[in-house]
Amino acid sequence: MSILEYNGAAIIAMAGKDCVGIACDTRLGAQAQTVACDFRKVFKMSDKIFVGLAGLATDVLTMQNLLKFRQNLYELREDRELTPKVFSNVLSNLLYEKRFGPYFIEPVVAGLDENNQPFLSGMDLIGAPVYTDDFVVTGTATANMYGMCETLYKKDMEPDQLFETLSQALLASLDRDALSGWGATVHIITKDGVTSRELKGRMD
Amino acid sequence: MDTVIGVQYEGGVILAADQSNARSILTYQSNLDKITKLSPSSALAVSGPNSDLVNFSEYISKNISLYQLSNDGLQLSTHAQANYCRGELATALRKGPYQVNCLLGGYDAPSGKGKGSLYWMDNYAALSKVNYGCQGYASNFCLSIMDRDWTEGLDQDQAVAIVDKCIRELEVRFVMSQPNFIVKVVDKDGVRTLKFGADPADN
Numbered sequence: 001m002s003i004l005e006y007n008g009a010a011i012i013a014m015a016g017k018d019c020v021g022i023a024c025d026t027r028l029g030a031q032a033q034t035v036a037c038d039f040r041k042v043f044k045m046s047d048k049i050f051v052g053l054a055g056l057a058t059d060v061l062t063m064q065n066l067l068k069f070r071q072n073l074y075e076l077r078e079d080r081e082l083t084p085k086v087f088s089n090v091l092s093n094l095l096y097e098k099r100f101g102p103y104f105i106e107p108v109v110a111g112l113d114e115n116n117q118p119f120l121s122g123m124d125l126i127g128a129p130v131y132t133d134d135f136v137v138t139g140t141a142t143a144n145m146y147g148m149c150e151t152l153y154k155k156d157m158e159p160d161q162l163f164e165t166l167s168q169a170l171l172a173s174l175d176r177d178a179l180s181g182w183g184a185t186v187h188i189i190t191k192d193g194v195t196s197r198e199l200k201g202r203m204d
Numbered sequence: 205m206d207t208v209i210g211v212q213y214e215g216g217v218i219l220a221a222d223q224s225n226a227r228s229i230l231t232y233q234s235n236l237d238k239i240t241k242l243s244p245s246s247a248l249a250v251s252g253p254n255s256d257l258v259n260f261s262e263y264i265s266k267n268i269s270l271y272q273l274s275n276d277g278l279q280l281s282t283h284a285q286a287n288y289c290r291g292e293l294a295t296a297l298r299k300g301p302y303q304v305n306c307l308l309g310g311y312d313a314p315s316g317k318g319k320g321s322l323y324w325m326d327n328y329a330a331l332s333k334v335n336y337g338c339q340g341y342a343s344n345f346c347l348s349i350m351d352r353d354w355t356e357g358l359d360q361d362q363a364v365a366i367v368d369k370c371i372r373e374l375e376v377r378f379v380m381s382q383p384n385f386i387v388k389v390v391d392k393d394g395v396r397t398l399k400f401g402a403d404p405a406d407n
Contacts, residue, residue, distance in 0.1 A: 028330065030326060033343060033344070033347070035324060035332060036324070057331075057332075058328040058329040061329070101298060
């Protein structure tokens, strides 16, 4: 079993009309055994930037702290807020620094840029980024999530419809994956604020 | 293989660990205390090779004492202690890892949180706050028992009863013989030993 699959995770980020959504499961496992059902992998960096970290739990926690640290340093030096594109670059840089001894995480970044337009990016564990305008997925159930997103996704969804699509895509994917599930959290980010909801799913 | 069990209840945490120190076919010691007091209201129960077990728990407890000495007696909350512990494990992970799996239990006074909290930490430095937990092979046997019996608002006797039930299950079904267990409680009156199979103070 790959070290990236030790703890289990499933994260989807999706773009809508002037909004983005990001959702994750909440399982923490040690291979087959489930340890906790409230381990969230999506973190709010600012009102407009959310990051989802899938992979080895210890590195998820370490990277969460590192990112906060780098964000704080940037904002102190530059006296302005990070934009999602720059944040994504900071993350990519952090990961490539450890090119030959990497953090075992594969992150996604979801946010709204200066014009409140959706921004999405995904990365591998050494920081190679991909920028899309529809959706990005990461975790142990990517095959399932790609299939669900490709089928259910439509352009320019309103926040409520985006929530429905994102939730259904995530729930259906993680129900077929042994290592993810045990609860899910969805965040919908618009220029007016963030709505976070817990999904009721199969607890197995 | 070490067994470590923890149960959080209303007013504190119960921590239990087996007392054997063994390698391969030999038992060196059967009265080892694997639960270290970190502060007046928190304790760390550790499982792993004896070298890392002792080294890590002493290192953490002395550093937490140092913080209190350096900061005019200010006590770290359980949450802070758990995160400090995780940070040390995470830093060591890519240098010279400690092969320890631990459960950190503490009590925060009402001005802080007013209840017991239990943190599960594995050797890769993944951290999670839990209501009950196990480390080692014990988890295969005991987690289901705790899933069934634990509820919010237990009292100390009920929590100890759950731990006893887990220990009995291990005696019946776990292939390794673990004759002695030490059980400690962490509550508003501090860290104290409730019972043990063999006195750790015996030399």
